[in-house]
Amino acid sequence: MSQMRKDIFTNRWVIVEETNTVQPSDFTFTRFVRNTTFCPFCETHEATTPGEVFAIRKPGSPANAPGWSVRVVPNASPRLRIEGDLGRRAEGIHDLMNGVGAHEIVVETPAHDLSLHQLGIEGICGVLKAYKARILDLEGDHRMRYVLVFKNHGEAAGAHTVSHSISQLMALAVTPQAIKSKLVTCQDYFRLKERCIYCDVLQQELKGKRLVWENPHFAAFAPFASRFPFEVAIFPKSHNSAFSRISPEQVSALAETLRMVLQKLERALGGAPYNLSLQDRPFLNPRAGYWKTIEDDFHWHIEILPQVFRITGFEWASGFFYNPVPPEVAARCLSL
Amino acid sequence: MSQMRKDIFTNRWVIVEETNTVQPSDFTFTRFVRNTTFCPFCETHEATTPGEVFAIRKPGSPANAPGWSVRVVPNASPRLRIEGDLGRRAEGIHDLMNGVGAHEIVVETPAHDLSLHQLGIEGICGVLKAYKARILDLEGDHRMRYVLVFKNHGEAAGAHTVSHSISQLMALAVTPQAIKSKLVTCQDYFRLKERCIYCDVLQQELKGKRLVWENPHFAAFAPFASRFPFEVAIFPKSHNSAFSRISPEQVSALAETLRMVLQKLERALGGAPYNLSLQDRPFLNPRAGYWKTIEDDFHWHIEILPQVFRITGFEWASGFFYNPVPPEVAARCLSL
Numbered sequence: 093m094s095q096m097r098k099d100i101f102t103n104r105w106v107i108v109e110e111t112n113t114v115q116p117s118d119f120t121f122t123r124f125v126r127n128t129t130f131c132p133f134c135e136t137h138e139a140t141t142p143g144e145v146f147a148i149r150k151p152g153s154p155a156n157a158p159g160w161s162v163r164v165v166p167n168a169s170p171r172l173r174i175e176g177d178l179g180r181r182a183e184g185i186h187d188l189m190n191g192v193g194a195h196e197i198v199v200e201t202p203a204h205d206l207s208l209h210q211l212g213i214e215g216i217c218g219v220l221k222a223y224k225a226r227i228l229d230l231e232g233d234h235r236m237r238y239v240l241v242f243k244n245h246g247e248a249a250g251a252h253t254v255s256h257s258i259s260q261l262m263a264l265a266v267t268p269q270a271i272k273s274k275l276v277t278c279q280d281y282f283r284l285k286e287r288c289i290y291c292d293v294l295q296q297e298l299k300g301k302r303l304v305w306e307n308p309h310f311a312a313f314a315p316f317a318s319r320f321p322f323e324v325a326i327f328p329k330s331h332n333s334a335f336s337r338i339s340p341e342q343v344s345a346l347a348e349t350l351r352m353v354l355q356k357l358e359r360a361l362g363g364a365p366y367n368l369s370l371q372d373r374p375f376l377n378p379r380a381g382y383w384k385t386i387e388d389d390f391h392w393h394i395e396i397l398p399q400v401f402r403i404t405g406f407e408w409a410s411g412f413f414y415n416p417v418p419p420e421v422a423a424r425c426l427s428l
Numbered sequence: 429m430s431q432m433r434k435d436i437f438t439n440r441w442v443i444v445e446e447t448n449t450v451q452p453s454d455f456t457f458t459r460f461v462r463n464t465t466f467c468p469f470c471e472t473h474e475a476t477t478p479g480e481v482f483a484i485r486k487p488g489s490p491a492n493a494p495g496w497s498v499r500v501v502p503n504a505s506p507r508l509r510i511e512g513d514l515g516r517r518a519e520g521i522h523d524l525m526n527g528v529g530a531h532e533i534v535v536e537t538p539a540h541d542l543s544l545h546q547l548g549i550e551g552i553c554g555v556l557k558a559y560k561a562r563i564l565d566l567e568g569d570h571r572m573r574y575v576l577v578f579k580n581h582g583e584a585a586g587a588h589t590v591s592h593s594i595s596q597l598m599a600l601a602v603t604p605q606a607i608k609s610k611l612v613t614c615q616d617y618f619r620l621k622e623r624c625i626y627c628d629v630l631q632q633e634l635k636g637k638r639l640v641w642e643n644p645h646f647a648a649f650a651p652f653a654s655r656f657p658f659e660v661a662i663f664p665k666s667h668n669s670a671f672s673r674i675s676p677e678q679v680s681a682l683a684e685t686l687r688m689v690l691q692k693l694e695r696a697l698g699g700a701p702y703n704l705s706l707q708d709r710p711f712l713n714p715r716a717g718y719w720k721t722i723e724d725d726f727h728w729h730i731e732i733l734p735q736v737f738r739i740t741g742f743e744w745a746s747g748f749f750y751n752p753v754p755p756e757v758a759a760r761c762l763s764l
Contacts (some may be wrong), residue, residue, distance in 0.1 A: 093509060093526070093527055094507055094510055094527030095506060095524050095525070095526065095527050096524060096525045096527055096601070096602070097523070097524045097525070098522070098523040098524065098746050100521060100522060100523070102605075103633045104605050105602055105605070105607065106522060107507050107508065107527055109507075110527075114432075119551075126504070134449075169444075169531055171430055171443050171485045172430060172443065173430075173752055183652070184630050184632045184636075185436060185628055185629055186433065186434070186436055186632075186652045187433070187434040187436070187654070188431050188432060188433045188434065189432045190429070190431065190432070191429070191430030191431050191432055191443055191446075193431055198664060207687070210713055239743070240745055242740075242741035242743075242745040243741055244740045244745075247738075248738075249739060249740065249741065250738045250739065250740025250742075251740075252738060260741070260742070264746075264748075266432070266441055267442070267746055268745065268746030268747055269438075269439065269746065269747035270744075270745065270747035270748075270750060271746070271747075271748050273747070277558065292521055293521055296520045296521050296522075300520075316519070317522070337458065346538070367740065367741035369741055369744065369745030370745075372710050373746070395744075395745070397741075397744055402583075402584075402586045402588060403580075403586065403739070404580045404586025404587075405578035405579055405580045405584065405585065405586060405596070405703035405704065405705055405733075406576070406578055406586075406596070406598070408578075408606075408703050408705065408731075408733055409576055409577075409578040409604070409606065409705030409706075409731070410542065410576055410600075410604035410605065410606050410607070410708070411605035411606035411607075411609070411705070412606075413602055414507055423530075
């Protein structure tokens, strides 16, 4: 039998198989392979990328030279460009605008042979500090409304040419639809309860059988209506709408949480491709007055989506998902 | 450079590359391969499937025996089951219900070695008649609200074990989110214009450079904000909210359109995996009074999504899409 579970944040239904016996080894997928062709992101290859916009470096080392631990550079083949105005306009009945925005690469380590889960706490802290610094900087661009931070690990997750450990960061002139739908739910829930829906869900998950890991600042769990087998969400325990307000102590705690969760996924699903994203609030733009309770009702979080099971026409046609692994079983597998 | 284009039906933004030179041969993808292991859907193997619920057969041939051209059987490993009640309930803050519904297989041809685009007009008419008959039958089940019809062609589109040409049909107790979001837009537009938004878009596309094919009853075009390279939509030219009201003359015209479009895709992108779905209105359930103008404002259609380019963390994180092929270029490639 199966259950239909509703994701409380997006109202998306997921068909979840009811089984206690499914295991990570039941899935076949293309494992992560590190390529060895010339890599522009390796230390000493700094001159092959556009000039860095942020780096954590040894004191005194010059920009765009060795000596860094994390380095952010504009994407050499950007999907959006920083120059120009938005040019919002119509084509008959349709709407369009120029592809204006930022598209940057966060090089997570100078070493070609390390994945994010293999970096030490300090290395992961550096990556998180880079996200924070770039978000705060891009927030100053009044054409932009949102910074999307995401990561593709492995070819099946979309990293088909790059195997150096990187994240991507895009500043967008519109708030992503995935975030907007969460904001609507947050606002509706807050109107009803005068509480943050993420805080309420967290309180339940901390006591339940979907918890994967926790420390004093963060909790990781398999979401009740996980779209993907072995999906994990990471929530900060104290309410906050904006990732960029993270404290140094929270950065360390998040680095520990990310490292633990990614290592658990690696142990359970060796070499599994995954997508990771930061689900942050949009900029507090005075034009976006619609989200006036956002500081109280939205709660930033991280989504980790292992890609071990194929999306089909069912998902594209419906917006629903089918997940053969109950989140309770996923949490049990990951807790081992 | 790129453009950001807004899909008028879903408010989803798509980053579309601005290029005139991209070609089908720029894409590498896993081509459709027909497997030759034992196939339960072949003629003379009727006893290996659950008993048929619909078939188009030679007069006098008995059920579950050879002599059919199209055959609909319950899925032997269904994701939803027909028995039982919905049992809508809470788990703390979360919502769930039993996985109740129908999950059927439309076997499109008795021959193992033919794909949908290789069937004659009469063969495709049979498939469409099967969809219609099953929708009308399932509409009588008062627990159900929607019948989702979709097709996975090729392993990368989700058909990883079955290479016989089939479609799938699922009766659902809830209206899919992808349809709901279109219904909301249709209703808003109708309130403003007192016209169907699909009719208005169609009028523009018929005159434009994204048109792929038309006959007196149907038009196929590359949608303005296509999510996928070489995506095609098929709209009936005369307004109608429900596929099940299709006339025999329209069935023939749709079969011709589907055949032409799939053959064009095959010619441009030999062996490309694709997903196809029918985007129909939900059942006119008295409980669903919210959609009271649905007959006037919604317009059924078909989506064909070639899977030649990988989804990444960007799409999962944002709900937006990146499409390296401008729909105008896609239409030009498909018109050749």
